[in-house]
Amino acid sequence: KAGVTQTPRYLIKTRGQQVTLSCSPISGHRSVSWYQQTPGQGLQFLFEYFSETQRNKGNFPGRFSGRQFSNSRSEMNVSTLELGDSALYLCASSKTLDTQYFGPGTRLTVL
Amino acid sequence: AQSVTQLGSHVSVSEGALVLLRCNYSSSVPPYLFWYVQYPNQGLQLLLKYTSAATLVKGINGFEAEFKKSETSFHLTKPSAHMSDAAEYFCAVSGGLTGGGNKLTFGTGTQLKVEL
Numbered sequence: 001k002a003g004v005t006q007t008p009r010y011l012i013k014t015r016g017q018q019v020t021l022s023c024s025p026i027s028g029h030r031s032v033s034w035y036q037q038t039p040g041q042g043l044q045f046l047f048e049y050f051s052e053t054q055r056n057k058g059n060f061p062g063r064f065s066g067r068q069f070s071n072s073r074s075e076m077n078v079s080t081l082e083l084g085d086s087a088l089y090l091c092a093s094s095k096t097l098d099t100q101y102f103g104p105g106t107r108l109t110v111l
Numbered sequence: 112a113q114s115v116t117q118l119g120s121h122v123s124v125s126e127g128a129l130v131l132l133r134c135n136y137s138s139s140v141p142p143y144l145f146w147y148v149q150y151p152n153q154g155l156q157l158l159l160k161y162t163s164a165a166t167l168v169k170g171i172n173g174f175e176a177e178f179k180k181s182e183t184s185f186h187l188t189k190p191s192a193h194m195s196d197a198a199e200y201f202c203a204v205s206g207g208l209t210g211g212g213n214k215l216t217f218g219t220g221t222q223l224k225v226e227l
Contacts, residue, residue, distance in 0.1 A: 097205070103154050
């Protein structure tokens with residue numbers, strides 16, 4: 001069974017640009033969550049999508065947005081990038097409330 | 112609201128020694144609790160979870176954890192450390208069936224070092 005895949009794995013952008021990250025969940029999983037991991041702030045929840053609807057949202061500015069497609073694939077977008085957006089962005093998929101499977105992450109570097 | 116506190120950002124043990132990583136939680140609803148492990152340049156792997164069934168939970172790679180409501184703790188243990196256990200460990204909490212969907216709130220992590 002294929003795991004959660006995230007593309008791209010590495011990304012370098014400059015301040016002010018925007019970026020789109022993609023996540024393909026495990027087949028049959030309808031929930032996709034996104035997390036940001038930084039050395040300073042640790043692992044922080046961004047948002048969760050379930051059946052194309054945002055079910056939960058973390059405490060991030062509106063520059064961070066996401067969506068989910070009918071095949072459960074999800075994208076997150078960060079507009080007007082700031083240096084502080086440099087992080088590992090992790091996607092997790094789940095079928096139930098008691099187990100989430102994480103992808104390998106996308107390492108975003110903002111210069 | 113939920114939160115998790117992990118005591119000790121770095122723990123060092125000898126190979127073959129007991130591993131004990133501490134986690135205390137705060138939750139306004141019956142929590143689901145999790146331990147994840149992260150190896151360098153990788154995502155998170157679920158070690159074990161507590162979802163209100165048995166309070167002693169066994170996970171992968173010989174790890175186990177005990178849910179103690181009176182102490183609001185969910186400490187992770189392994190009887191005998193192996194070099195391959197060296198990684199960062201995260202405790203996390205969610206609201207489970209009582210709300211919050213799949214939102215996980217993580218602790219700050221504990222880096223485990225295993226020495227010969």
